[in-house]
Amino acid sequence: xxxxxxxxxxxxxxxxxxxxxATDSGAIPTSAPPRLLAPSERPSPRPRAxxxxxxxxxxxxxxxxxxxxxxxxxxxxxxxxxxxxxFADGAGAFLGAVTSRWALHGFAMTALMSGVAIVFNTVFxxxxxxxxxxxxxxxxxxxxGLVDLPFAVSPVVVGLMAMLLFGRQGWFGxxxxxxxxxxxxxxxxxxxxxxxxxxxxxxREVTPVxxxxxxxxxxxxxxxxxxRAQTFWRVVLPNIRWGILYGIALTxxxxxxEFGGxxxxxxxxxxxxxxxxxxxxxxxEERQDQAAQAIAVxxxxxxILLLLAMELLKTKRDRDxxxxxxxx
Amino acid sequence: MSIEARGLSKxxxxxxxxxxxxxxxxxxxxxxxxxxxxxxxxxVLRLIAGLELPDVGQILxxxxxxxxxxxxxxxxxxxxxxxxxxxxMTVAENIAFGLDVRKVPAPQVKxxxxxxxxxxxxxxYAGRFPNQLSGGQRQRVALARALAxxxxxxxxxxxxxxxxxxxxxxxxxWLRRLQDEVHMTTLLVTHDQEEAMELADRVVVMNKGAxxxxxxxxxxxxxxxTPFVASFIGASNxxxxxxxxxxxxxxxxxxxxxxxxxxxxxxxxxxxxxATIEAFVRPHEIEIRRERGTEGPSIPAAVVRATRLGWxxxxxxxxxxxxxxxxxxxxEAVDALGIKAGQRVFITLRGAKIFARDIAATASPAAAQLS
Numbered sequence: 232x233x234x235x236x237x238x239x240x241x242x243x244x245x246x247x248x249x250x251x252x253a254t255d256s257g258a259i260p261t262s263a264p265p266r267l268l269a270p271s272e273r274p275s276p277r278p279r280a281x282x283x284x285x286x287x288x289x290x291x292x293x294x295x296x297x298x299x300x301x302x303x304x305x306x307x308x309x310x311x312x313x314x315x316x317x318f319a320d321g322a323g324a325f326l327g328a329v330t331s332r333w334a335l336h337g338f339a340m341t342a343l344m345s346g347v348a349i350v351f352n353t354v355f356x357x358x359x360x361x362x363x364x365x366x367x368x369x370x371x372x373x374x375x376g377l378v379d380l381p382f383a384v385s386p387v388v389v390g391l392m393a394m395l396l397f398g399r400q401g402w403f404g405x406x407x408x409x410x411x412x413x414x415x416x417x418x419x420x421x422x423x424x425x426x427x428x429x430x431x432x433x434x435r436e437v438t439p440v441x442x443x444x445x446x447x448x449x450x451x452x453x454x455x456x457x458x459r460a461q462t463f464w465r466v467v468l469p470n471i472r473w474g475i476l477y478g479i480a481l482t483x484x485x486x487x488x489e490f491g492g493x494x495x496x497x498x499x500x501x502x503x504x505x506x507x508x509x510x511x512x513x514x515x516e517e518r519q520d521q522a523a524q525a526i527a528v529x530x531x532x533x534x535i536l537l538l539l540a541m542e543l544l545k546t547k548r549d550r551d552x553x554x555x556x557x558x559x
Numbered sequence: 560m561s562i563e564a565r566g567l568s569k570x571x572x573x574x575x576x577x578x579x580x581x582x583x584x585x586x587x588x589x590x591x592x593x594x595x596x597x598x599x600x601x602x603v604l605r606l607i608a609g610l611e612l613p614d615v616g617q618i619l620x621x622x623x624x625x626x627x628x629x630x631x632x633x634x635x636x637x638x639x640x641x642x643x644x645x646x647x648m649t650v651a652e653n654i655a656f657g658l659d660v661r662k663v664p665a666p667q668v669k670x671x672x673x674x675x676x677x678x679x680x681x682x683x684y685a686g687r688f689p690n691q692l693s694g695g696q697r698q699r700v701a702l703a704r705a706l707a708x709x710x711x712x713x714x715x716x717x718x719x720x721x722x723x724x725x726x727x728x729x730x731x732x733w734l735r736r737l738q739d740e741v742h743m744t745t746l747l748v749t750h751d752q753e754e755a756m757e758l759a760d761r762v763v764v765m766n767k768g769a770x771x772x773x774x775x776x777x778x779x780x781x782x783x784x785t786p787f788v789a790s791f792i793g794a795s796n797x798x799x800x801x802x803x804x805x806x807x808x809x810x811x812x813x814x815x816x817x818x819x820x821x822x823x824x825x826x827x828x829x830x831x832x833x834a835t836i837e838a839f840v841r842p843h844e845i846e847i848r849r850e851r852g853t854e855g856p857s858i859p860a861a862v863v864r865a866t867r868l869g870w871x872x873x874x875x876x877x878x879x880x881x882x883x884x885x886x887x888x889x890x891e892a893v894d895a896l897g898i899k900a901g902q903r904v905f906i907t908l909r910g911a912k913i914f915a916r917d918i919a920a921t922a923s924p925a926a927a928q929l930s
Contacts, residue, residue, distance in 0.1 A: 447639055451644075452656070453629075454637035455657035465660070
């Protein structure tokens with residue numbers, strides 16, 4: 232080791248290192264002398280009181296029982312009721328109801344609405360999430376709030392807004408009608424309303440993932456010669472894919488059950504502008520309870536499957552969020 | 560393959576991150592941008608990489624004006640502090656990325672990846688994912704990835720900042736050996752002066768967005784150009800004083816600079832009539848005595864604490880003005896003096912970097928370095 236007052240400025244890097252490591256540790260006047268670590272104390276388990284065991288059991292039963300009872304009354308009960316109703320006239324009646332002309336058309340319309348909403352909200356949802364996370368402009372925070380608006384506004388109000396826009400006296404209605412394009416009381420308006428009410432799903436799921444993964448990998452890709460498009464497809468998209476899929480599942484779940492907004496703009500043309508929920512509604516009005524319940528069971532089944540898919544996707548997405556924290 | 564920065568300035572909102580920064584990195588040379596956090600060194604590196612655009616100034620890479628060209632066309636290799644590996648790609652895919660996006664044929668890519676894996680000593684790790692590697696391994700993958708497209712220059716942003724101390728030292732030595740092999744023109748950003756001194760041929764010291772001094776590591780240490788460099792590089796004690804009417808006073812004591820500092824002191828007396836001064840004294844440049852010295856002036860002091868640090872003893876002294884000094888002495892010398900806390904001693908300054916500031920114009924600190 233070199234002497235501290237020796238050739239500090241000398242060319243030998245080693246001697247410099249030694250002097251620093253020695254002086255740096257002592258240069259701060261307030262630095263305390265190194266402390267010895269106290270031996271770790273292991274908490275010893277306290278003996279349990281055996282006398283009040285029955286009280287603990289009562290307490291535990293109460294804490295566990297109340298939420299379970301609540302769930303049974305609110306969730307399981309209605310589900311069982313609707314399944315029982317659907318099969319009240321036997322399996323044949325159930326199959327007949329869910330394969331009727333009305334039902335099949337209703338399912339097809341629901342699938343179409345969901346499909347349109349998923350396509351548009353995925354493409355634009357990712358674009359909006361990107362803008363919120365990566366661009367810096369005045370009103371960025373406001374945009375983040377605005378995106379949630381469709382969740383806050385009642386779908387009926389959304390339907391009303393669509394009517395005001397595309398109705399006969401609406402802003403766009405006359406111009407579109409003149410070109411022979413029918414929006415209101417046809418599937419385009421229904422798709423529009425469905426898309427609107429499910430807009431936040433993808434945005435809200437992708438935004439936190441984009442925030443968590445940060446810009447590091449994107450910047451690395453850029454310095455390695457990747458264009459913006461290459462960076463997006465090869466680096467960003469694989470990182471947010473589970474978030475996007477979760478958002479899509481959420482969109483599907485939200486759109487399957489959409490009713491109020493669609494009801495307003497559909498015009499209720501039986502067999503023409505009816506989604507599955509609207510078919511249920513009409514069957515109930517026509518006092519065909521069994522048919523209504525049968526279709527309801529199919530929708531409920533679809534929702535439960537989506538729920539399972541979402542649980543799966545959630546763990547994958549959370550892993551992306553976690554690894555973002557770890558590798559950064 | 561040189562890098563030249565000319566008058567770079569960059570403002571983020573109201574914060575002036577980079578102020579008129581100019582320097583050159585010669586071909587094949589390693590230059591370190593050294594400064595405390597927030598000194599703008601990383602911003603300078605990002606400007607050179609094209610990850611930010613300057614408000615004013617010019618960047619030349621290999622003699623070519625790259626100021627406004629986009630990051631992907633600059634041909635720089637960038638290594639990030641937190642690795643920034645593509646987490647969904649394997650090690651081999653990470654390294655191949657820069658070649659794949661350039662549409663290099665697959666056999667060539669494979670060959671280059673193998674070559675680089677060997678260079679960074681990770682030959683068996685091609686199929687691993689980044690989260691299966693240690694920090695040091697990740698940083699070596701990041702380095703291999705940056706080198707794969709054969710960049711013109713290599714930019715390292717605190718490359719060892721996120722690693723444990725011992726891994727850091729090991730990787731630093733390895734990078735030094737690697738540099739001896741490949742001779743890449745490298746710009747390294749660090750706040751660790753040890754790292755800068757060990758790796759760099761030249762050091763550019765930055766503070767508050769501006770360059771304080773640029774030079775060889777030993778130059779920076781031996782001849783700091785500004786008070787900031789004197790205090791930032793290596794450990795120093797800062798003393799205050801003034802020169803007026805030919806008398807020099809430091810910490811309230813008259814000192815004869817000729818005795819303590821040699822010829823430099825004469826210049827101080829002749830050159831500056833009236834000035835406040837800052838003196839930076841390294842912990843080993845202070846001599847402690849029991850009695851008032853005969854050769855040169857002495858300043859009285861009291862021993863606050865003496866702490867044994869291996870073969871050295873760190874002694875904290877209090878001056879009559881209340882300022883505390885840190886002195887490092889060999890254990891033998893301290894034993895011979897019998898120094899212990901509470902004792903009154905005298906100190907002599909064996910060397911100092913002195914910066915005079917004209918009282919009449921305190922706003923502009925003159926770099927009048929006297930010793």
